[in-house]
Amino acid sequence: MEAIEKIKELASQAVPGAKVEIVNSAPAAAQPALLVDREQVFAVARFFKEDPRFAMDFCSCVTGVDYPKVDQVEVVYHLYSIALKHGPIVLKVRAPRELDQCRVPSLTPLWRGCEFQEREAYDLYGVKFDGHPDLRRILMWDEFKDHPMRKDYAPPMDYDWEPTPHDDTLQRAMATEGVVPPTAIVEAEKAKKK
Amino acid sequence: MGFLGKGLLEGMAVTARNFVGSYFDKERLVTVQYPEERVEVPENSRTFPFLVYDGTADKMRCVACKICETECPPQCIYIVMERDEKGKPLQRPKVFDIDISVCMQCQICVEVCPFEAIKMDNDYEKSQYGRFDELVEHLPDLLKSNEYYHKVKPSEATIVDAKLKADAEKKAKKAAPAAKPAAAAAPIPAAAPAARIVIPEDAPFNPEQRAWLSGFLSSLSPGVAPAAAAPQVASTAPATAPAEAPAGGWPWHDPGLGMAQRMDLAKTASFADKLMAAMAQTDCHACGYDCRGYADAIAGGAEADLSLCLPGEAETQRKLEELMKEAGKL
């Protein structure tokens, strides 16, 4: 398969107006990615799927990454080609973190394999995929409000907690995550009862 | 090519063979009737951790360095280091709890322990009538003798013993010149508090004499060698080789001393020595170095993280920051 620069060039030729830039991976992994803007990612993906030089017919892995520092959520697609037995081409799309604006086009119409994985990304990261056939929560239950894989997610302590002999460890473990220890909650409830 | 139903009859032949075979062939009757007959457990088999001690139960190898506590993935270990009335760390756990209802038997605590102090048991009959206190193992339950360790894991235990012995000899050789026994005899995790000799503050000695005396006296106390050797054992991280001690030794390199005393001993010493004196002096490699190496790394700017000294806890970190501030490096 061609070098990443060549791929970028071909992609930006094929899809005029697509803002494609190269993101380097870990040096040893040597899997540089293409960061594509939201508007054009579908076209770029379609190009990679249908262009005979790439024939990326297998979308292996879809996932989200949360970057609170830059206030963005990233969706990563790993494309492989079964026909030509090469890959991967890593596509990255970024969307702002605000839940209402956090939406990217769904690639499920291109690769059916994205269906569940995009649902998972939506469930855990709150990324809305436009054009997804049925975008529902898949791992968390439907009534669940938050998106647990976001970095700023604080697990609620609302499950009925029962005392274990090892609260100290539990509290110390959770103190490191800045979470209210359940003992405190229980104490508060006791106080309320009294 | 068979007729319709051939496959069915073949299958029945197979089951018939198994039925008959179950009366003659052990291969075809594999059930082990558990309480009466048991399969013997392979040596590598692991269930829950226990703490090893040499000889008597107070000579435990654990120095409460908290490495296992920090590394334990499910956070099921809870350690409190024992301190004497003056608040000096005594290099022994006061509390060592393992919640075996949380423990997932991953053996990481064993791998990270630099003292060969915590090992995996293979006793799988731990069921209890209860989900709470019954499932927490406290220090007395956890302490098992080295002989027991030999019993459950013979070959591994022999290797460990050999390693400990070799390191002890190495350490002893290094500590041979009586000039600086303190460095050698310093960490006395195994020794009982009674065996610990500390020169009182008001005794008429200058620091060097006091250090020499305390080192000399404590070197007389029994059960020192293996424990003192332990810090070098299996430092899983390739630690920076400890710099050769100056002729006077590092008088503060004695975990028996409190922070104030150590800093007092080191007040004339160099910046790196001051940093070292702020450490807990256990050479536990929790930070990835021994105390000397960590101090040098910080002084040399190779290590920026001041929170790595687990046994020293917050005290050491505060002191280190203070020192760095004084030196204007922070």
Next chain:
Amino acid sequence: MIQPLTEPAENRYTLTPGPEGLIETQTLEVSIGPQHPSTHGVFRMDCVLDGETVVQLKPVMGYLHRNHEQLAEKMAWLGSMPYTDRLDYFNSMTNNWAYALAVEKLAGIKVPERAEYIRVIVAELTRLLNHVCAIGFLLQDLGAWGTPLLYAFREREKILDLFEAVSGSRMMCNYMRFGGVRVDLDDKMLTAAKEITGRFPKFLDEFEKLLTNNEVLLARCQRVGILPKELAINASISGPMTRASGVEYDIRKVDKYGLYGRFDFRIPLGDVGDVYDRYYIRVLEMRESVKILQQALRDIPQGPHLAPEVKLRNFKVPTGDGYGRIEAPKGELGFYLVSDESGKQPYRYHVRPPSFINLTILEDMCLGHKVADVIIILGSVDIVLGEVDR
């Protein structure tokens, strides 16, 4: 391009009116699972039945969700190694390998040769035990009253005994380390592995004699739950399922990770892509695995079993991301890892679980079949809920 199922649920209920003068039949909504004998765990299928025929099926998962990924992002790199055992608790060895492989990719660690051989050996043994159990459970779902399942478990136990001798635990092996494996294989273990490998083909023959030609099994499995080749590729199906549909793709051959370039083995391919093909492809794959095992056990070299330069504690990984994948028994198991500046723990840790993604097309395979077929189709997908829900 295969269009996904686009209609909203309420439109896709069918109400089949009977002919003139006859009663109208109504569809019946049955929720198969989460507590059901043969959903292989707490997995639910919301079925709409027309008589016994399935007209709609929605997989519902997440009952076993424990946010494995978030746990991993909160602890050191090594810390989540034992947790990978819990993903697909049948094949902890391959899970370990996938994670180790991804981390080694990021950190650029070179694995010693002996360690690679050991990894191949344990991985292929894992493949044997996974496939034999998958077949056993499939036949259990067919109603063969546990006999094939227990024969399968009889063989699996031998492999698990070996794993216990090697890694200390039967299923939660936690055996691989970054840059190698934790414990070296001694001669006793190698001979045990040789013995298992030697005996396995005999067992397979008997196993096939028991059921492969059984007319009931053929009638039940053939032409049931057909997965077309194009859909298989497009839906990211991996592992024996896609090979049963005739897709020639095996990561062991494509990526040649580990030392798989060295071994001589073939990839069996099915043509129809129905339940029977999925059953029989697994049998054939086991025979190939036996081949690999024989070669690996023959020429395993001496040497270190762990890369010496790798630190166990304070292990740091250079900044960046990477995706490592292996051919796990159930399909492509990948780990997508992102390391940030500190490098002490994963900034992002994502598992690409094969059995989760292989469920994507469950509905497509089940529509128009009977309830009984749904069960065996699910069985032929070979899922493990620990991996589906993570």
Next chain:
Amino acid sequence: METIYQLLRSTFAKAPDAVLLAIAIAIPILFIVAVYPLIFAYTTLVERKALGRVQNRYGPNRVGRWGILQPIADGLKLMLKEDIVPRSADKLVHFLAPVMAVIPSLLLFSVVPIAPGLVPVNLNIGILFAFAVSTASVLALFMGGWASRNKFSLLGAMRAVAQVVSYEVPMVLAAVAIVMAAGSLSTLAIVKAQSHGFANIGGWFVWRPWGFVGFVLFTIGAMAESARTPFDIPEAESEIIAGYHTEYSGFKFALFQLGEYLAAIAMAGITVTMFLGGYLGPGSGPGFFGGLMSAFWFFTKLGAMILLNIWIRGTWPRVRVDQLMAFAWKVLLPMSLINIVAVGVWQYMPSRGLAWAATTLVLVLSFVILSKLNATGTIERRTYRYAS
């Protein structure tokens, strides 16, 4: 029953008739109620142990030596278990269903002879009675499934009804062949009709071509009738959790099991009676010793049939519901009809040799044709290619 009555009459000449009659009726009832449930109990034990051995494990072996007390333990446990009735269930029907399941199975035994003249009730329409009663057990399954208000139960009940009703037909037709040969509907008469030939064995109907076909048909039908593997789809535990008795617990569940197993045993008994020469065997005959031998032979054959059931259960997968029906209507039914024709041919052939040839020819031909016609194309031998 008559035999007992005669016996009593001759011994107590002066006793009032009603009393003797009552006793004569009570004894067989007691026998049935006492013996066959015991056989059921130990059938479960034998089944569990045999299946265990087939699957390379010991069966139950903890309660008493060789687990000999296991059935009693099971019974006690089931009796002590909580009896749960779903809130929305139809209480009355839910309660009646298990009872309904047991009674017909018990009635079945009243026409199964275990020794010469020793049949609980010597009905001259014994076979007819047996089929009538055995069909009634369907009602119980459906009542149970319907009353439970559980979708799985309902599915199971539907399956059960469809299956039992459709397998009734080939069974009856297979029996018709035997009735034609024996010339009577009474079970005793059928057994007597087989009592010639070498050592009371040569005369068994199963040794005739039509008899053999009838035997196979009837055994399959009996398996389906009593919902045994591979026809246990009404309670296919891997598909519909436990079918019609999903919602039953405790002793009601036990009653369902009792009914099923009794039905299976009774069907085996009728099979033995009709095809395997009932109580006939070397040494069987009238008189005390002969009666003893007869009972021995009868129960031996019964046990053999039960073991065959267990063996099949331990080996074969389960068929699908539509395949099951297709099998019943497309294979078994035509075959049983042709079987009747074969019996007719047999009766009217001048010489025995010719009869053998003709009937065998007819049956084999029709079987081949039928299997060709029913070759649905799903069963194919496949070869697999390998990637280059």
